[in-house]
Amino acid sequence: DIVMTQGVLPNPVPSGESASITCRSSKSLVYKDGKTYLNWFLQRPGQSPQLLTYWMSTRASGVSDRFSGSGSGTYFTLKISRVRAEDAGVYYCQQVREYPLTFGSGTKLEIK
Amino acid sequence: EVQLVESGGGLVQPGRSLKLSCLASGFTFSNYGMNWIRQAPGKGLEWVASISSSSSYIYYADTVKGRFTISRDNAKNTLYLQMTSLRSEDTALYYCASDTYRFWGQGVMVTVSS
Numbered sequence: 001d002i003v004m005t006q007g008v009l010p011n012p013v014p015s016g017e018s019a020s021i022t023c024r025s026s027k028s029l030v031y032k033d034g035k036t037y038l039n040w041f042l043q044r045p046g047q048s049p050q051l052l053t054y055w056m057s058t059r060a061s062g063v064s065d066r067f068s069g070s071g072s073g074t075y076f077t078l079k080i081s082r083v084r085a086e087d088a089g090v091y092y093c094q095q096v097r098e099y100p101l102t103f104g105s106g107t108k109l110e111i112k
Numbered sequence: 113e114v115q116l117v118e119s120g121g122g123l124v125q126p127g128r129s130l131k132l133s134c135l136a137s138g139f140t141f142s143n144y145g146m147n148w149i150r151q152a153p154g155k156g157l158e159w160v161a162s163i164s165s166s167s168s169y170i171y172y173a174d175t176v177k178g179r180f181t182i183s184r185d186n187a188k189n190t191l192y193l194q195m196t197s198l199r200s201e202d203t204a205l206y207y208c209a210s211d212t213y214r215f216w217g218q219g220v221m222v223t224v225s226s
Contacts, residue, residue, distance in 0.1 A: 001174075039213055041157075048207060048216040049149075049157065060214060092157055094213075099171040101147075101159040 002027045002095050006104035012112035013083050021078045021107045023093035028073035029056070030097075037097040040069055040078045043106075044089040052091075053078070085111050114138035114215045116208050121220035124198055134191040134208030134217055142186035145169075145211030148193050150204035151219070160206070161193065176202075198224045 007022035021040075029037050036056035041049040051060040053069035056076060066081045080087055088111045093104040120132040134146070148160040161182040162171045170182055181194040191208050205219040 041213070043157075048218055049209075049213075050216075051213045054212065090156075094157070094159075096213075099162070100173050101162070101171075103157045103159065106156045 001100055002029075002097065002102050004093055004095055004102050004104035006091075006093060006107045009107055009109055011108065012110035014112045015084060016082055019080045019083050019087075019109060021080075021091050021093075021109070023071075023076045023078070023104050025074045025076070025095055025097075027097070029095050030073045036071070036073065037095060038069070038071070038076050039094040039096060040067075041092045041094065042087070042089050043092065044086075047089075049092065054096075080109070083109070083111055087111060114210075116210070116215055116217035118206060118208055118217045118220035121206065121222045123223045123225065125226050126199060126224055128198055129194070129196045130198060130222060132193040132195070132206055132208075132220060132222070134193075136189045136191065139210075139215075141184075141189040142166075146182075146184065146191045147209045147211065147213070148182060148191075149207045149209055150202075150222075151207070152201075152204045155204075158204075162211070163191070165211075195222070198222075200224050 003026040005024045013019045038056040039054050040052040043049040057069040068079045090106040115137045117135045145164045147162045163182045179197045183192045203224050207219045209216045
């Protein structure tokens, strides 16, 4: 199984600053079509997860351009620019390269 | 507006069975694969099972393989998760989600306890 390992944020992050969340996979998530099958989600307290980006760097519909995904085949970063109070929650990466699909353990973002 | 509404959760004893449903609306359900994902209290997300649009392809997490069965009824716009031989570690909030994870339900709680 592909293991997803997420980094920890030095919380809290001051409002207006940037935050970068890291995620590493135990195997390349690049498929033969050239796409990287990595999703990022935000789960706000008491809410269902929300898809932020897919294919590593494509923002989901309606997601602010303050969120940007990047990376290589096994190392990924979600950057949040000018953080706001509404960005607080737990961020998860997920590989959808192969079954069984796996999530990272989550990275908590707190805003000051 | 896309809606996914889970139901069927509750308190069940270890070893018993439970069947979850997810009613979809606002999109052409029969064109999309679907997923079940769960979240134990205070824990992270765990993918449980996936099913393709025509039920041709089905996948399970090792933790539920042989005990859970994912299915769908495209005529009823409904996704199911039949859970048998339930264990305490199956206690979680169960979400259904579209194949691209763009749409999620609000979740339904399953508690396995004697």
